Amino acid sequence: MIQTSGLTRHFTVKKQTVKAVRGLDLQVEEGELVALLGPNGAGKSTTLRMLTTLIPPTSGTAAVAGYDVVVQQREVRRVIGYIGQGNGAAHSQRGRDELVSQGRAYGMSVRESRARAAELIASLDLAAVADRPVSSLSGGQKRRLDIAMGLIHAPRLLFLDEPSTGLDPQNRANLQEHILKLRAEHGTTIVLTTHYLDEADAMAERVIVIDHGTVIADDTPARLKAEHAGDLITLGFASASDAARAAARLDALAGAAVTAAGATVEVRVAGGSRLVPGIIRDLDAAGIAVESTAVNRPTLDDVFLNLTGRSLREGAVGNSGTDTVTAEEVAA
Numbered sequence: 208m209i210q211t212s213g214l215t216r217h218f219t220v221k222k223q224t225v226k227a228v229r230g231l232d233l234q235v236e237e238g239e240l241v242a243l244l245g246p247n248g249a250g251k252s253t254t255l256r257m258l259t260t261l262i263p264p265t266s267g268t269a270a271v272a273g274y275d276v277v278v279q280q281r282e283v284r285r286v287i288g289y290i291g292q293g294n295g296a297a298h299s300q301r302g303r304d305e306l307v308s309q310g311r312a313y314g315m316s317v318r319e320s321r322a323r324a325a326e327l328i329a330s331l332d333l334a335a336v337a338d339r340p341v342s343s344l345s346g347g348q349k350r351r352l353d354i355a356m357g358l359i360h361a362p363r364l365l366f367l368d369e370p371s372t373g374l375d376p377q378n379r380a381n382l383q384e385h386i387l388k389l390r391a392e393h394g395t396t397i398v399l400t401t402h403y404l405d406e407a408d409a410m411a412e413r414v415i416v417i418d419h420g421t422v423i424a425d426d427t428p429a430r431l432k433a434e435h436a437g438d439l440i441t442l443g444f445a446s447a448s449d450a451a452r453a454a455a456r457l458d459a460l461a462g463a464a465v466t467a468a469g470a471t472v473e474v475r476v477a478g479g480s481r482l483v484p485g486i487i488r489d490l491d492a493a494g495i496a497v498e499s500t501a502v503n504r505p506t507l508d509d510v511f512l513n514l515t516g517r518s519l520r521e522g523a524v525g526n527s528g529t530d531t532v533t534a535e536e537v538a539a
């Protein structure tokens with residue numbers, strides 16, 4: 208459904224070249240639900256904007272449903288729906304009217320647009336608010352209306368740019384449920400961007416981790432976690448000296464990363480829960496009593512941390528995903 212090869216996009220800002228996307232090779236099959244995950248500035252939105260024909264690539268190629276995003280823009284637009292970050296139906300209009308106008312803009316007849324609008328209003332749980340001005344809708348309801356707008360022409364492929372940003376956890380969960388339901392009903396291929404790790408984990412069959420404008424990992428959430436991050440075992444001791452002795456012994460554990468802080472030792476290792484009884488027995492035999500244990504399964508953030516040395520959770524990642532070079536350097 209999507210194929211890109213060496214997809215690249217640079218922006219020039221005050222004579223400086225921002226390399227937003229650098230040689231991206233992507234492949235998305237029909238019917239997949241894929242999440243592009245990465246920190247602010249990693250290049251996710253720019254990628255989506257190229258795939259939706261809003262901006263041309265600087266170099267490289269991209270085909271959507273077999274159509275080239277540069278030379279067959281009209282064909283691409285017919286098969287896709289795109290819900291950008293800043294979307295929002297006009298405020299004074301009623302939601303239902305917005306949907307019908309959108310359908311008309313896609314060349315659908317009035318009858319067809321009305322029928323499709325009614326169907327989407329029902330499946331996105333908007334019946335109670337569809338005939339009110341959009342300005343009176345809650346954030347979650349507006350976002351669902353945005354999604355209905357993107358789906359009015361029954362696209363085969365739906366792009367969602369950070370669908371749940373700005374929503375509270377309850378509305379976020381509700382929106383995720385609706386997206387999954389729509390997908391189950393219509394088999395729509397969905398590509399979404401997010402920096403909510405739990406969202407990518409819960410919804411996507413495949414997570415493509417993007418950093419510095421390139422793909423750094425691409426797999427199912429389960430496999431990414433199994434391959435790139437172990438379980439975290441936290442062991443509590445009576446004293447810092449016990450912890451230091453325990454850490455020294457645990458360093459011998461194959462494939463484990465051990466850190467001691469105060470009377471606590473953390474061990475990052477694959478299959479941690481299976482290893483805990485043996486670890487306790489071994490330390491006990493060495494005269495070191497373990498006072499508490501906890502095992503935490505890895506998250507996608509652990510995967511990101513492992514791959515980049517940075518945490519996705521750090522609010523201040525800013526534009527760290529992008530390097531800036533001068534235009535002269537690029538020319539050279």
Ligand SMILES: Nc1ncnc2c1ncn2[C@@H]1O[C@H](COP(=O)(O)OP(=O)(O)OP(=O)(O)O)[C@@H](O)[C@H]1O
Pocket residue numbers: 218219220225226227245246247248249250251252253254402526529
């Ligand atoms: N129109 C533009 N002009 C100049 N620079 C841009 C433009 N659009 C994006 N950029 C830059 O390109 C880089 C990638 O931005 P992009 O919006 O694709 O990242 P993102 O991964 O979607 O981030 P976020 O999660 O914050 O939306 C950033 O450094 C951004 O400042």
